[in-house]
Amino acid sequence: MSDDASDLYQRLIMERARHPLHAGRVEAAQAEAEGNNPMCGDRVRLSLRCDEAGVIIEAAHETRGCAICVASADVLAETVIGRAGSEMAPLAVEFETMVQTGLVPAREDFAMLQAFAGVSAYRSRHRCATLPWQALTAAMNKRRELEHG
Amino acid sequence: MSDDASDLYQRLIMERARHPLHAGRVEAAQAEAEGNNPMCGDRVRLSLRCDEAGVIIEAAHETRGCAICVASADVLAETVIGRAGSEMAPLAVEFETMVQTGLVPAREDFAMLQAFAGVSAYRSRHRCATLPWQALTAAMNKRRELEHG
Amino acid sequence: MSVAVAVPLFDVERIRADFPILSQSVHGKKLVFLDSAASAQKPRAVIDAMVRTMETRYANVHRGLHWMSEQCSDDYEAVRDKVAHFINASRDEIVFVRNATEAVNLVAHSYGRTALQAGDAVVVSEMEHHANLVPWQMLRDAHGVELRVVRITDAGEIDFSHLEQLFADGKVRLLAVTHMSNVLGTYTPVERLASFAHAHGARILLDGAQAVVHRAVDVRAIDADFYVFSGHKLYGPTGIGVLYGKAELLEKMPPFLGGGEMIGTVSYQHSTWAKPPFRFEAGTPAIIETIGLGAAIDYVNAIGFAAIAAHERELTDHALAVLAPIPGLHIAGAAQDRGGVVSFTLDGVHAHDVATLLDKQGIAVRAGHHCAEPLTRRLGLDSTARASFGVYSTLAEIDALRTGLERIRKMFS
Amino acid sequence: MSVAVAVPLFDVERIRADFPILSQSVHGKKLVFLDSAASAQKPRAVIDAMVRTMETRYANVHRGLHWMSEQCSDDYEAVRDKVAHFINASRDEIVFVRNATEAVNLVAHSYGRTALQAGDAVVVSEMEHHANLVPWQMLRDAHGVELRVVRITDAGEIDFSHLEQLFADGKVRLLAVTHMSNVLGTYTPVERLASFAHAHGARILLDGAQAVVHRAVDVRAIDADFYVFSGHKLYGPTGIGVLYGKAELLEKMPPFLGGGEMIGTVSYQHSTWAKPPFRFEAGTPAIIETIGLGAAIDYVNAIGFAAIAAHERELTDHALAVLAPIPGLHIAGAAQDRGGVVSFTLDGVHAHDVATLLDKQGIAVRAGHHCAEPLTRRLGLDSTARASFGVYSTLAEIDALRTGLERIRKMFS
Numbered sequence A, B: 001m002s003d004d005a006s007d008l009y010q011r012l013i014m015e016r017a018r019h020p021l022h023a024g025r026v027e028a029a030q031a032e033a034e035g036n037n038p039m040c041g042d043r044v045r046l047s048l049r050c051d052e053a054g055v056i057i058e059a060a061h062e063t064r065g066c067a068i069c070v071a072s073a074d075v076l077a078e079t080v081i082g083r084a085g086s087e088m089a090p091l092a093v094e095f096e097t098m099v100q101t102g103l104v105p106a107r108e109d110f111a112m113l114q115a116f117a118g119v120s121a122y123r124s125r126h127r128c129a130t131l132p133w134q135a136l137t138a139a140m141n142k143r144r145e146l147e148h149g
Numbered sequence C, D: 001m002s003v004a005v006a007v008p009l010f011d012v013e014r015i016r017a018d019f020p021i022l023s024q025s026v027h028g029k030k031l032v033f034l035d036s037a038a039s040a041q042k043p044r045a046v047i048d049a050m051v052r053t054m055e056t057r058y059a060n061v062h063r064g065l066h067w068m069s070e071q072c073s074d075d076y077e078a079v080r081d082k083v084a085h086f087i088n089a090s091r092d093e094i095v096f097v098r099n100a101t102e103a104v105n106l107v108a109h110s111y112g113r114t115a116l117q118a119g120d121a122v123v124v125s126e127m128e129h130h131a132n133l134v135p136w137q138m139l140r141d142a143h144g145v146e147l148r149v150v151r152i153t154d155a156g157e158i159d160f161s162h163l164e165q166l167f168a169d170g171k172v173r174l175l176a177v178t179h180m181s182n183v184l185g186t187y188t189p190v191e192r193l194a195s196f197a198h199a200h201g202a203r204i205l206l207d208g209a210q211a212v213v214h215r216a217v218d219v220r221a222i223d224a225d226f227y228v229f230s231g232h233k234l235y236g237p238t239g240i241g242v243l244y245g246k247a248e249l250l251e252k253m254p255p256f257l258g259g260g261e262m263i264g265t266v267s268y269q270h271s272t273w274a275k276p277p278f279r280f281e282a283g284t285p286a287i288i289e290t291i292g293l294g295a296a297i298d299y300v301n302a303i304g305f306a307a308i309a310a311h312e313r314e315l316t317d318h319a320l321a322v323l324a325p326i327p328g329l330h331i332a333g334a335a336q337d338r339g340g341v342v343s344f345t346l347d348g349v350h351a352h353d354v355a356t357l358l359d360k361q362g363i364a365v366r367a368g369h370h371c372a373e374p375l376t377r378r379l380g381l382d383s384t385a386r387a388s389f390g391v392y393s394t395l396a397e398i399d400a401l402r403t404g405l406e407r408i409r410k411m412f413s
């Protein structure tokens, strides 16, 4: 059965769900947002800190949810650290497309993210994987609003 | 086809529908009532005059409706003339039962009324045959109310 | 779908073979079913879709994380896309309801009680089915709006000069009118009515219960604000109907029924609503019936409305031609643009007798006021008999009707 | 129907053979369907009744004078008698609706807005499905009644001392409460609740969506004022549900939806309403589905509730016995009297993961808040997984669930 499930519950997902590496809250975060799925109670709180050039230098999440959701938030945090804030919107789109279609984009930064391609076969679970990314988009939008008035 | 229909559209019914013998209104009627079927617009207005002993001495109807309804009102009028008002309630019940079941009661006064036994096979037409009898019951009730205060 | 101009090939016998019930006998006579406007018969494809759902992929929708539920949810939601495509709307504008009647009530409640104020007026026509009259009367009585009735001409068409009078004081906020009369067969000029209403600052609701069966409907081309219809007249199951509402309108409307599926979050103090269309779909929906409706739409699309409309025009023309000459027979309405419904009276014979005596010959027609009592009175009548046609109706069936009526006339003369 | 005391013979394999879907596979595994509380599967008899209607005797009901319409009307109205008999009511107390949700909304609207005044209070319990909570919130917000929530004990039973407090000020006019919780499985003591409510001058509405599937319900013995349920949980079709209301109450209630069928006479100025139950059934009803519901009731009656209840008790006892020992597994609720629903959590594994991983083994359970979000929060949880049983469920299926859960636990430990 762990074999059966390997497409969805990959080793990376299981590890990060049990022992997330980026759980918690960034001190003095500049961007924070919550993603909520009221239908199931999943909740992701994402906090980020950027340097002056707009590069994300810290990221952390507080997630209450299923294995897919926790792991997705954790891998998200790991992926975005060190990246320019301006890259986040297209990255989120690429991730959501992968979850919809199951097709892994030919991008280096999907080395870890591709673990979630298997979610595509479980339509009712898509939300679990994408919820952290919706929180990311919300956080970046908030930050932009703060900066530009 | 007139053969097919003989059970329902008997000669008596057709004759009375085309040429009702008791159409009209009794002058100085003592009991009058209307039966209405809003679902189809059928309307029967029945008027009666009784003597002092309570015997119905005149009866007439103004009927707008189908052949079954007009004929039923006409045969009703013919049947009740000369009968004691107190006999009407049980008579109406017997008639309605016949229309429900198709069984003709072994009573002399059903010689003509039995023409309507065939309606039983057409559930949606029962109302057409019984509407005049409902007007009769209403008229007799009104009369009783008038008499007894 | 099919060539637009030329009348497409239409093999009515092949179509009849799709409808199991049409091979039934009634009173020992071959069934001649001329009551499709009340409810249409169901093709094998619809029956099969429902059976397949129940036998192979049924579970409650939306809330399930298991295979059966996902399959069934997919099938169910795919019908929303299908309906959207069918009337050229987008999927979030399609609300599933029980029938056209519920759809009008939903609008009267959720739109009527919020977008309309006491003193605003709603206009309906003299030829409305009760479904598009009574809900507005109830709104009038509960909410204080005024209800105005636009006259029809003796031909059975909307009286535009009266319509202008009714709109003159600027109080009318909604025009609720049929797209095709179920008694007169009249098609109303819906594009013209919509632009008239909009020019006067009013919204338009169209009762498409009859029209959608016979013609391709494009709610965007019409610019309808609301459009309603029932599945059961469109060769689909009972228990399922459709409300189309423009996204901008649905978005602002409060829910109609409360319960599962239509909520965002629920606490004892306060609940938030889901987005349309789900906001308007409380509780377990008519899942199997919705899937049946999808099959019905596929069926109708496969034949194509060009072919359907041409066939029904032929039937209607034939009916008018063979019935009109019957002595004492009067056909209700004479609209320029009319669909496959012919209501009539026969002098000296009540419509009920007509219906019963036709039934004895295996011919099913309806008789009464057809849930349009004020219209029947407007016509100066108590009731009419009505023959109505579907894709499976034939010229021979109309001839059988004529023969049947001739017999009845002789019997009563 | 069957001997009352001895457990009747119950051959679950014979019953399973009646349900075509149960022989399906899911992900290459034999389907283990443990989601009947969301919606039950349909026996062949129900499918056949619907198909037979569509193939041999379908037409719109009530208004027709022809054979098909009379047959179909007879079939349809016969189900009203059947339902009345099923819950020991009389036929004019049975209103057909889409589902339990619509039934509660109908009462909230037609009864709530007339019999209740601003300042009156309605009491619901902490374990209500959204269907029996949201309509009362909407009534509160629209009509100014107060909504009170009676607590449940940690065992998942109604807290009667709190109920007494809530009724103490004499403002409560209606107690709306579930007959069986769809999360905790709790049966509420409905006779006691009804006599409590009546003694305090209040009416009682019972949400029987779950209970009616598992137990013989006698609305007279309970002395329920309103009782609601859905066909689709009772092995019947979607799109059909039932509202029972005491005749004296229905008689005084104004209509809910307006349209055809529910009227007496209609004029532009004024319409009069038909008597109950027709007053509450506007438009073309779910004819085919109602007939399907009739077949479902026949099916259930043929097995008999003595046998059904005994079977489900055995299943539930077995489930509690084999699931409770799983380390980290916690069962929600511990009511004395509970039905065939077992909700649980598994430490360290989210309910969604439980459901998905069981599904991969062919086992269908539900996960989430089961449309009872406030209850889920009351339990201190975000979601639970729920296994629920029907007549066709087996002990072996529960063992399969146990095995599946053990595997998941290992995977996550």
Ligand SMILES: Cc1ncc(COP(=O)(O)O)c(C=O)c1O
Pocket (backbone or CB within 6 Å): C260, C282, C283, C284, C285, D037, D038, D099, D100, D101, D102, D129, D131, D132, D178, D180, D181, D182, D207, D209, D210, D230, D232, D371
């Ligand atoms: C206890 C309870 N009440 C009400 C409902 C609502 O039923 P429906 O969705 O069929 O209206 C359900 C089922 O979802 C239920 O379990």
Ligand SMILES: Cc1ncc(COP(=O)(O)O)c(C=O)c1O
Pocket (backbone or CB within 6 Å): C037, C038, C099, C100, C101, C102, C129, C131, C132, C178, C180, C181, C182, C207, C209, C210, C230, C232, C371, D260, D282, D283, D284, D285
């Ligand atoms: C023009 C028109 N509108 C509305 C309706 C109501 O449809 P339903 O009874 O399916 O709600 C009908 C059919 O009866 C109709 O013909």
